[in-house]
Amino acid sequence: MIRMKLPRGPFLAGMILALLPLQAGWTQSEDSDFNIYENIGLISETLSRIDNGYVEEIDKSELIQAALDGMLSSLDPHSGYITPEEMLEMEEQTTGEFGGLGIQVTTENGYVKVISPIDDTPAFEAGVQAGDFIIEIDGETVFEMDLQEAVDKMRGPPGEDITITILRENVDAPFEVTITRDIIQIDAAEVRRIGDVIIARVKTFSRQTVPNLEEGFEEVIAEYGDINDFSGVVIDLRNNPGGLLQSAVGVSDLFLEKGEIVSIRRRGDKTNTYDAEGYYKGDLAEGIPIVILINDGSASASEIVAGALQDNERAAIIGTQSFGKGSVQTIIDLDNEKGVDVNTQRKFGGLRMTTAKYYTPSGKSIQGNGIIPDIVIQRQFNEPDPEDEEDTRYFFSESKYGNSLENDGLPIDEEEQEELAKVNEALVELRESDNQLGYAIDLIHGFEALGSGKF
Numbered sequence: 177m178i179r180m181k182l183p184r185g186p187f188l189a190g191m192i193l194a195l196l197p198l199q200a201g202w203t204q205s206e207d208s209d210f211n212i213y214e215n216i217g218l219i220s221e222t223l224s225r226i227d228n229g230y231v232e233e234i235d236k237s238e239l240i241q242a243a244l245d246g247m248l249s250s251l252d253p254h255s256g257y258i259t260p261e262e263m264l265e266m267e268e269q270t271t272g273e274f275g276g277l278g279i280q281v282t283t284e285n286g287y288v289k290v291i292s293p294i295d296d297t298p299a300f301e302a303g304v305q306a307g308d309f310i311i312e313i314d315g316e317t318v319f320e321m322d323l324q325e326a327v328d329k330m331r332g333p334p335g336e337d338i339t340i341t342i343l344r345e346n347v348d349a350p351f352e353v354t355i356t357r358d359i360i361q362i363d364a365a366e367v368r369r370i371g372d373v374i375i376a377r378v379k380t381f382s383r384q385t386v387p388n389l390e391e392g393f394e395e396v397i398a399e400y401g402d403i404n405d406f407s408g409v410v411i412d413l414r415n416n417p418g419g420l421l422q423s424a425v426g427v428s429d430l431f432l433e434k435g436e437i438v439s440i441r442r443r444g445d446k447t448n449t450y451d452a453e454g455y456y457k458g459d460l461a462e463g464i465p466i467v468i469l470i471n472d473g474s475a476s477a478s479e480i481v482a483g484a485l486q487d488n489e490r491a492a493i494i495g496t497q498s499f500g501k502g503s504v505q506t507i508i509d510l511d512n513e514k515g516v517d518v519n520t521q522r523k524f525g526g527l528r529m530t531t532a533k534y535y536t537p538s539g540k541s542i543q544g545n546g547i548i549p550d551i552v553i554q555r556q557f558n559e560p561d562p563e564d565e566e567d568t569r570y571f572f573s574e575s576k577y578g579n580s581l582e583n584d585g586l587p588i589d590e591e592e593q594e595e596l597a598k599v600n601e602a603l604v605e606l607r608e609s610d611n612q613l614g615y616a617i618d619l620i621h622g623f624e625a626l627g628s629g630k631f
Contacts, residue, residue, distance in 0.1 A: 257528075278294040290310065431461055434451075470498045470547055492619065510524035555612050
């Protein structure tokens with residue numbers, strides 16, 4: 177197996193880590209009526225007035241941070257100032273372990289909106305769903321609250337409870353959910369099999385995602401025999417809020433032998449294009465059919481992978497329209513720029529700034545539109561009916577005749593039949609509990625039947 181080597185490029189999608197140097201000087205605006213130095217003087221004057229005349233003592237560093245965050249957050253929902261503490265937490269997140277509730281959030285209409293909960297986290301277990309609006313945190317309204325402030329309020333020591341008030345579509349009234357904070361440990365990706373179909377669940381795009389997929393495929397294939405013994409692969413990207421751009425490019429490249437993966441377009445028509453075979457040679461699935469599952473909680477890096485495999489006709493997409501985050505953020509590390517040893521301390525923090533938009537190989541922008549599935553299927557949540565009774569009807573068949581002809585064909589492989597019965601039983605249950613995944617597996621088997629010339 178050829179291991180991929182990821183480049184240390186500056187752009188990331190969803191959860192961002194790249195470091196870029198801060199520009200050393202200002203550029204005079206093309207607007208001749210606007211003097212940058214005079215207006216900086218206004219900012220300085222305002223800070224001085226607050227420091228000397230505000231009714232209460234203020235923390236000057238917090239005031240400066242608020243001013244920086246105000247400038248950036250006015251640009252778009254994903255730009256903002258990052259405190260020194262948040263820089264440390266962000267570094268922890270990209271290694272796959274951090275503290276909190278386990279949700280990815282943004283802002284919309286003045287409230288905090290859940291992009292998606294992360295699998296097996298406190299928020300996920302409490303039933304928080306993609307698309308939920310968080311309108312209060314511990315009884316305090318979040319209306320027009322800065323996003324980072326709201327995130328800070330949801331963070332806290334593991335073991336402590338937090339109550340959030342949720343407004344959910346198609347639910348008449350807001351309701352409260354109490355969640356116990358915990359250390360969030362994420363396996364970026366898990367690989368298993370259901371019958372002869374490989375299920376690759378990608379939870380987030382971190383440094384572990386590509387290695388997790390490679391190792392998972394190796395283990396499942398070694399257990400089953402050979403990749404060509406499988407009918408296909410289902411890549412589950414539902415409720416995956418995104419992560420590192422390099423990870424998304426790497427995952428796409430695992431399943432593409434050639435072709436463009438994504439293009440990043442910055443101001444002034446500056447473009448970076450990422451192509452397959454830059455990091456991984458060949459196709460991890462060796463050409464067998466792939467189905468990708470997405471929903472409205474699939475964002476950013478998830479949309480890059482879905483768009484790349486869809487446009488290159490390598491996968492069919494099933495589910496519902498994705499979130500639609502098509503912008504790229506760059507982190508400017510102020511400590512690194514000022515010469516602070518970030519291994520021992522954090523003093524100035526950083527700036528998160530939207531610097532580009534990304535486009536699928538066909539040139540489509542994901543921003544605001546998301547990825548449209550090839551087959552749209554809503555997720556159904558079926559609760560078992562306790563009044564359902566087992567079907568006890570009598571079924572008549574040829575073998576019931578006393579004088580039916582004997583079967584003189586090849587003997588039935590009883591072990592194979594038992595295994596098939598187990599798989600079919602599991603699929604029946606799966607179609608009830610997760611109709612989208614069940615449909616994806618059925619589609620894989622349909623591909624196999626069509627390819628074998630049965631239809």
